[in-house]
Amino acid sequence: MFLVKIGEIFIAFLVSIGNVAVFFVKTMLAGIIPPYYYKQIARQAVQIGYFSLPIVGLTALFTGMAMTLQCYTGFSEFTAETAIPSVVMIAITRELGPVLTALMVTGRLGASMTAEIGTMKVTEQIDALKTLAVNSYKYLVFPRLLASVTLLPLLVFINDIVGILGGYLVGVYYLDFNSANYVHNTFSAMTSWDILSGMLKGSVFGFIICLMGCYSGYLSKEGAEGVGRATINSVVSSSILILLLDCILTFILF
Amino acid sequence: MEFVIEVEDLRVILGGAVILNGISLRIAKGESYVIIGESGTGKSVLVKCILGLIKPTSGTIKINGRDLNDLTQKEMLVTLLRCGVLFQGGALFDSMNVIDNVTFGLVYGYGKPVKEAYKVAVEKLESVGLSPKIAKVFPAELSGGMRKRVALARAIATNPDIIFFDEPTSGLDPITSAVISELIVQCTKGMGISALSITHDMKSLRHISDVIGLLHQGKKIWEGTKEEIDSTDNPYVRQFVAGATVGPFTHATHAKTR
Numbered sequence: 001m002f003l004v005k006i007g008e009i010f011i012a013f014l015v016s017i018g019n020v021a022v023f024f025v026k027t028m029l030a031g032i033i034p035p036y037y038y039k040q041i042a043r044q045a046v047q048i049g050y051f052s053l054p055i056v057g058l059t060a061l062f063t064g065m066a067m068t069l070q071c072y073t074g075f076s077e078f079t080a081e082t083a084i085p086s087v088v089m090i091a092i093t094r095e096l097g098p099v100l101t102a103l104m105v106t107g108r109l110g111a112s113m114t115a116e117i118g119t120m121k122v123t124e125q126i127d128a129l130k131t132l133a134v135n136s137y138k139y140l141v142f143p144r145l146l147a148s149v150t151l152l153p154l155l156v157f158i159n160d161i162v163g164i165l166g167g168y169l170v171g172v173y174y175l176d177f178n179s180a181n182y183v184h185n186t187f188s189a190m191t192s193w194d195i196l197s198g199m200l201k202g203s204v205f206g207f208i209i210c211l212m213g214c215y216s217g218y219l220s221k222e223g224a225e226g227v228g229r230a231t232i233n234s235v236v237s238s239s240i241l242i243l244l245l246d247c248i249l250t251f252i253l254f
Numbered sequence: 255m256e257f258v259i260e261v262e263d264l265r266v267i268l269g270g271a272v273i274l275n276g277i278s279l280r281i282a283k284g285e286s287y288v289i290i291g292e293s294g295t296g297k298s299v300l301v302k303c304i305l306g307l308i309k310p311t312s313g314t315i316k317i318n319g320r321d322l323n324d325l326t327q328k329e330m331l332v333t334l335l336r337c338g339v340l341f342q343g344g345a346l347f348d349s350m351n352v353i354d355n356v357t358f359g360l361v362y363g364y365g366k367p368v369k370e371a372y373k374v375a376v377e378k379l380e381s382v383g384l385s386p387k388i389a390k391v392f393p394a395e396l397s398g399g400m401r402k403r404v405a406l407a408r409a410i411a412t413n414p415d416i417i418f419f420d421e422p423t424s425g426l427d428p429i430t431s432a433v434i435s436e437l438i439v440q441c442t443k444g445m446g447i448s449a450l451s452i453t454h455d456m457k458s459l460r461h462i463s464d465v466i467g468l469l470h471q472g473k474k475i476w477e478g479t480k481e482e483i484d485s486t487d488n489p490y491v492r493q494f495v496a497g498a499t500v501g502p503f504t505h506a507t508h509a510k511t512r
Contacts (some may be wrong), residue, residue: 015422037362037366095480116349119348120347120348123343123345123348124341124342124343124345125345125346125347125348126345127302127305127307127339127345128339128341128345128346129338130305130306130307131305131307131334131338131339132334132335132358132359132362132363132408132412133331133332133334133335133362133364134359134362134363135331135356139362170466211428
């Protein structure tokens with residue numbers, strides 16, 4: 001009985017993966033064939049890129065500041081304070097930048113994508129799109145997917161800059177580091193791969209956030225409660241997948 | 255006689271439950287066909303099958319003589335452009351204002367220039383008794399009756415051959431219901447459009463219908479004209495029209511439908 005239950009859960013898991021894959025293929029097939037909805041793509045780019053800047057910036061600033069303080073507490077015991085700028089830089093660009101950006105965007109946009117598409121589903125707006133001869137994957141999902149995959153890396157890059165700046169502010173104005181030395185130690189340790197690998201992670205996370213957000217919205221049923229459940233599923237599954245993929249990508253990239 | 259919609263032996267099974275069981279019907283050009291029946295008996299599913307939103311388990315559906323099973327995705331989109339739909343709740347796009355809702359099918363479906371589409375939309379809004387002044391208003395700011403009118407304007411914006419009305423008067427007061435019913439008649443008879451409607455509103459039924467079909471437990475159990483609906487001996491029709499609690503429709507049979 002127990003084995004049967006495990007088997008059922010495993011099969012349901014495989015079916016879900018299959019459904020998400022079919023959803024993605026349908027979106028790509030619909031998206032690459034003209035006509036292209038440029039207005040929708042621009043709208044989603046503004047939503048995902050521009051309106052996420054404040055929350056991403058604040059998260060990066062505070063994380064960079066806290067990170068520098070925490071490093072100082074540990075490193076000062078071994079008189080290794082000079083390593084702080086490079087450690088903060090590496091932690092932010094390779095790890096904290098992409099992961100925190102993705103988690104913040106999941107909370108802000110993944111949830112909103114699911115709620116918007118879910119509400120459209122339960123109020124027959126998606127059916128209305130189809131009856132007006134508009135492919136809903138092309139109109140609703142593809143612009144979001146394109147904007148997420150291309151703009152998440154840019155948000156990660158901005159996160160890197162602000163996070164390192166946060167570390168600099170605490171290091172120089174609170175811990176009395178020499179400004180020129182701090183900057184030198186930060187950039188002498190930096191390689192372009194630190195930045196690019198973080199941005200690559202951002203692109204993968206953007207793909208996950210959008211795919212899970214839109215897919216969960218399409219699965220919504222049973223009114224407002226169903227939309228609420230779909231939103232929870234979307235945020236939880238995106239967050240877990242982001243952390244899982246971050247671990248896998250870190251193994252692959254470094 | 256030329257038929258715009260032909261449904262033959264349609265069966266739909268969803269989640270193991272038989273929703274439609276061998277439905278056949280034909281709608282002639284310019285004819286207004288109305289489906290009635292208890293809630294949950296498959297009326298909306300039938301309409302969604304005809305619109306290609308639900309894939310039937312078996313049976314054939316032809317629109318303008320073309321079997322939907324033989325159509326490519328592109329041909330299906332072209333076929334849908336010849337159909338207008340008024341959904342039960344209107345299904346207006348919340349994120350768009352009135353004018354963008356009405357022009358949506360013209361701009362995104364037909365690929366018409368926005369300016370040209372706006373002209374058509376203003377005409378259609380006026381034809382359903384709405385002032386173009388509400389063009390920039392969002393659906394959430396409109397009353398139920400106005401939302402239905404905007405949805406009707408959107409449905410007729412593409413000058414369709416066939417219009418589907420899913421409970422067009424539900425949730426409206428008697429006066430607004432009468433106005434919507436009159437607009438439907440104007441749209442169908444005035445523009446020569448064929449219509450397939452679902453309604454529970456007996457007053458509206460008598461106003462908008464040419465032919466009526468009664469569904470029960472996924473089957474069509476009666477079909478006749480609006481004149482015949484009052485003279486028939488069919489006990490199901492008599493009970494349904496009278497809204498009586500005693501008769502062949504019972505809570506038990508209703509529960510069995512799903």
